[in-house]
Amino acid sequence: MNVQFTDVLVIGTGIAGLMTAECLRSHKNVTIITKSSFQNSNSYHAQGGIAAATQPDDHWTEHFLDTIKAGSFHNEEVLTEILVKEGPELISRLEKMNVPFDRNPDGTVSLGREGGHRKSRILHAGGDRTGSRIVTTLYNRIAGHVTIKENEMIGDLIVEGGRCRGAWTKLKNGEVTVYIAGAVILASGGAAGLYSVHSNDISITGDSIALAYRAGALLSDLEFLQFHPTMLFTHGKSFGLVSEAVRGEGAVLLTDQGDRVMKGIHELEDLAPRDIVARTIHQSLNRGRKVFLDVSNVKNFTKRFPTITKQCKRAQVSLEEGRIPVAPGAHFTMGGAVTNEWGQTTVPGLYAVGEASRTGVHGANRLASNSLLEGVVFSKRAALKILDEPGTSPASISNDLEKTRPGRTLPEKEEIKEKMTRYAGIVRSPHGLREAIGWFERHNHWNPDVGCTTHELEVLNMLQTGHLIVTSAYIRKESRGGHYRTDFPVRNDGEWLKKQVYRRKDYYEQAEAKKTAAGIFA
Structure with missing residues (x-):
């Protein structure tokens, strides 16, 4: 068993993980681990663009209002405000990195419009290749400056003394490595790959949610699946x-x-x-x-x-x-490990960024092209917090990694996907959710250890995350955003929506006043 030390361990090579590494590479020893390659991420395959209020006729308050309305007013307003206010700065930063955003014949940035936006504020690169252009740019910037480990599967996080101290990994050939780190960053995506029809990369199997849960981190909003x-x-x-x-x-x-x-x-x-x-x-x-x-x-x-x-x-x-x-x-997971505005989870030493996190900026339903934006905004903030924290020298760990074998046959991945699609898909019923909970409880009795194969580790993560999603969906007794139940009416329109707007009247008035002061309105 190999043991390696690093200042910061980043799990995942999507836009969030790479942006964090980019912000830290000149100050910390950074190791990035991905179970496939940097091209196997949802970020890399993202066809949509990145949204931000970058033009004089737009304003962060407009972007804010579109975001929380799309999110069925389930958003964390403070973090959502951070997202849309800091967005233009991060766009400028990406431009300085030479991300090739599409431009009009006169040289100005070409802006598109997507669902839920009342303004054209979406930047694209290479038409529908925005994700790959940004990810490739970031990867090329950090290559040679950080340690990148591809085709290495995270088995589990290591938590000692109430703090995340690192993680252990496994290769397909059975080799196990323990990484001891001063800070660990979960950035390995969401859980839409648990469904039969989905947009996610084949590598997405709900790993971040399962890892965070077993580490004792607070999770929230897992029922909201876009x-x-x-x-x-x-x-x-x-x-x-x-x-x-x-x-x-x-x-x-x-x-x-x-x-x-x-x-x-x-x-x-x-x-x-x-x-x-x-x-x-x-x-x-x-x-x-x-x-x-x-x-x-x-x-x-x-x-x-x-x-x-x-x-x-x-x-x-x-x-x-x-x-x-x-x-x-299935496309995007709004829930995940709960974080504050600096990407910190409830477990000291453990951060979560991108789709692995639950910042609350997406509410119950993500606004189009806000995912790449969240990835760069909160990754930068997590990096700033890590740099601001007192240096913690990685130390050895005391717990031994046990090696056992499963006591029962695990279900196939396709069977898990079929259960999720049937019982926790676009339309959900209380009876179906109870059926799903019962099925997962019959199969979810085994935690991963170094005796597992990489395939078994993925299946165990799928079982753990699937169980958490269907249980969360059963507990939430309402229909809102990406969570629709047959026994409850939708709560994002009509009189209910008017009441929510009225309840936030003071906040809206302040936002309008800020727009007026900025010269957006005459």
Whole structure:
């Protein structure tokens, strides 16, 4: 068994993990671990852009209001304000790193609009390749300055004396390594990969949630799982995400009978918040209708969306007809390890950033293109806190790592996904959730140890995280955002929404006053 020491251990190579390393690389010894490669992350595959109020006719308060309205007023307002106020600064920082954001012929940044936004404030890079362009830029900046370990699976975090001291890992060949660190940062994504149809990288198996839970960290909002409305879905198979930016460029949702799916459903129609669009498409599909994204009005579609064009070719969908068959799929986890504004969890020494965290900025339903923004804003803040904390010299650990074997056969990954899709999908019922809880309780009796294979470690994390999600969904007795139950009405519209707006009247008035003072209003 190998033992290694590092100042900071980062788990995950998405935008959040890489941004944290970028901020720390000149000051700390940083080790980054990923169970696959830096290209295997949701951040890398992100087709959408990064949102921020960067223009004179926009303001952080506008972005703030769009964010909490999309989040069904379940957002942590203080942290949400931090997100949208510090966003423009981080965009400027990315530009200085030479992230190649798309530009207009006159050299100005090209801005798009996506669901839930009342303004065009989305920056893209390479059309629908924003994630890969940002991640590659960050990776190239830190390569050679930090230690990067690929294809190494985290088995579990090591907690001693009430503090996270590091983690142990395992390679496919069985080799085990213990990393002792002054600070540990969870940045290995969410849990949408636990569903049969999803947009996530194949590596996403709910690891961050399971690791945080076993370490004793407080978790919250796991029931809020966002389903992206438009996965390219044909012949019973998903071929990847169709970015919301396509609807932002004028595409509309149609049934096979030619009816507008979102007409009369929401004031923003096809650009309504994702939870509303996903449920509406789901209802159409349940009525036996097929749903298509009509892209015939989108100018230069193949040039603007090269990744989606390739997906259509792979799925044998002809773009000449201008219609892409779509269905909702699991996409983003709003919940996770609860953190403060500096990325600190309730376990000293353990931080969480990106989709692994529950900052509360997404509320019950994430606003489009706020995920990459959260990744850079709060990673920078976590790095600042680590630099501000008194130096903690890594020390040896006392606990021995036991080596055992499972006492029973574990279920297959596809069986776990089937249970999650059936019982904790877009529409949930109390009976179905009870069924799911019972199933997970029959299989969730074994913690990982060094005797496990890397495959078994992933399955155990899926079981742990799945159990937590369905239990959280059963406990929350309401329908809000990404959590919809058949026995409770939706609480993000109508009179309830008006009451929430009224309850925050003072805050809104202050926000409007700040906009007026900034010269946004005449």
